[in-house]
Amino acid sequence: EKQGFKHFMLKEIYEQPGVVRANLEAYFHNSSDNNQSPVNLGLSESIYADLEQIHIVACGTSWHAALVGKYLLEQLAEIPAQVHYASEYRYAPSPLTPNTLIIGVTQSGETADTLAALAMEKERRQGQEAKYQARLLGITNRPESSLGHMVTNIISTLAGIEIGVAATKTFIAQLMAFYALALDLAARRQTIPKETIEQIINGLRRIPQEIEETLASQERLTEHLAHEFADTQDFIFLGRGINFPIALEGALKLKEISYIHAEGYPAGEMKHGPIALLDAKVPVVAIAVPGSVYEKVISNAQEAKARDSRLIGVTPVKDGEAAEIFNDLLPVSSVDELLSPILTVVPLQLLAYHIAARRGLDVDQPRNLAKSVTVE
Numbered sequence: 535e536k537q538g539f540k541h542f543m544l545k546e547i548y549e550q551p552g553v554v555r556a557n558l559e560a561y562f563h564n565s566s567d568n569n570q571s572p573v574n575l576g577l578s579e580s581i582y583a584d585l586e587q588i589h590i591v592a593c594g595t596s597w598h599a600a601l602v603g604k605y606l607l608e609q610l611a612e613i614p615a616q617v618h619y620a621s622e623y624r625y626a627p628s629p630l631t632p633n634t635l636i637i638g639v640t641q642s643g644e645t646a647d648t649l650a651a652l653a654m655e656k657e658r659r660q661g662q663e664a665k666y667q668a669r670l671l672g673i674t675n676r677p678e679s680s681l682g683h684m685v686t687n688i689i690s691t692l693a694g695i696e697i698g699v700a701a702t703k704t705f706i707a708q709l710m711a712f713y714a715l716a717l718d719l720a721a722r723r724q725t726i727p728k729e730t731i732e733q734i735i736n737g738l739r740r741i742p743q744e745i746e747e748t749l750a751s752q753e754r755l756t757e758h759l760a761h762e763f764a765d766t767q768d769f770i771f772l773g774r775g776i777n778f779p780i781a782l783e784g785a786l787k788l789k790e791i792s793y794i795h796a797e798g799y800p801a802g803e804m805k806h807g808p809i810a811l812l813d814a815k816v817p818v819v820a821i822a823v824p825g826s827v828y829e830k831v832i833s834n835a836q837e838a839k840a841r842d843s844r845l846i847g848v849t850p851v852k853d854g855e856a857a858e859i860f861n862d863l864l865p866v867s868s869v870d871e872l873l874s875p876i877l878t879v880v881p882l883q884l885l886a887y888h889i890a891a892r893r894g895l896d897v898d899q900p901r902n903l904a905k906s907v908t909v910e
């Protein structure tokens with residue numbers, strides 16, 4: 535079943551190019567019709583009508599995908615979006631707002647808190663006037679799940695069953711769902727030119743191959759780093775903008791399967807406290823992709839280096855400046871900043887995997903964790 539891979543997690547990491555292809559084929563088409571969205575998610579029109587804002591509820595890795603989703607929905611479709619931990623939102627919801635889409639993101643479709651947050655929204659909006667009626671959308675890898683029974687509009691993430699407890703391919707599939715939704719809304723609301731949307735979609739079409747290249751170049755590098763860092767006690771992951779959630783995801787992957795303490799921060803927050811943690815024993819992984827915040831991340835990384843931290847850069851291959859600053863590189867294929875999270879997460883998944891494997895841990899079944907959290 536593992537098809538020659540030592541663990542399901544590694545097999546699932548390698549399945550990611552195929553997962554992106556499946557989502558591209560299912561949801562994106564070449565539209566020659568000027569008035570049509572190039573994305574077809576099969577959602578009912580009531581989802582889109584007079585839409586004013588979006589609230590997203592999720593837990594864990596799905597919450598990280600939601601943070602990338604918020605960035606895309608706001609920057610591409612210009613819709614104010616909030617992301618909430620489902621476990622918090624269910625007991626302290628935002629005040630009722632009109633024409634609001636509530637999105638629940640859960641790969642399993644069984645996470646108790648996410649289901650409860652959606653149920654709470656449904657209930658409190660019942661009997662309200664039309665503009666306050668619940669509009670629910672589920673993003674899940676298991677449309678046959680409890681979520682699927684609860685919510686009529688579903689984006690199915692087409693990753694195939696995931697066995698490793700640590701979410702990998704389902705995360706990338708959730709990102710694809712948010713690219714599709716944000717581009718669909720951008721096309722319908724005409725917030726960005728049609729040509730730009732086509733360019734982004736063309737970029738997405740290149741992603742499967744770029745993940746393949748990244749996987750091929752990373753295998754040895756991450757194994758090598760895993761050897762060096764197997765006994766490290768703390769890691770810091772830094773990113774900004776659309777890659778801040780990827781810093782969180784890199785830290786979560788490392789914590790949950792290798793039991794090494796790790797924190798993800800938006801790089802600009804370091805100087806407000808966490809920088810006090812840094813010394814030669816605390817490596818810093820910085821995600822630095824050319825674009826709106828590249829120089830900022832590099833300068834934040836330099837500040838860490840000045841505290842003797844060893845710097846590991848997740849950065850495009852051909853970047854001379856970056857290569858000089860970082861002690862170690864985990865290069866990704868050169869890519870548009872907007873699409874970069876789909877690539878930058880891959881070396882972080884591999885790094886966590888190889889460190890855990892090197893430590894001899896049960897990668898697919900980490901201690902204290904279950905694949906879906908069906909109790910509160």
Ligand code: F6R
Pocket residue numbers: 593594595596597639640641642643644645648699700701702786790905906907
């Ligand atoms: C991390 C992980 C968990 C889940 C979280 C939500 O690798 O797998 O953090 O992401 O328990 O699960 P779902 O998406 O099934 O609601």
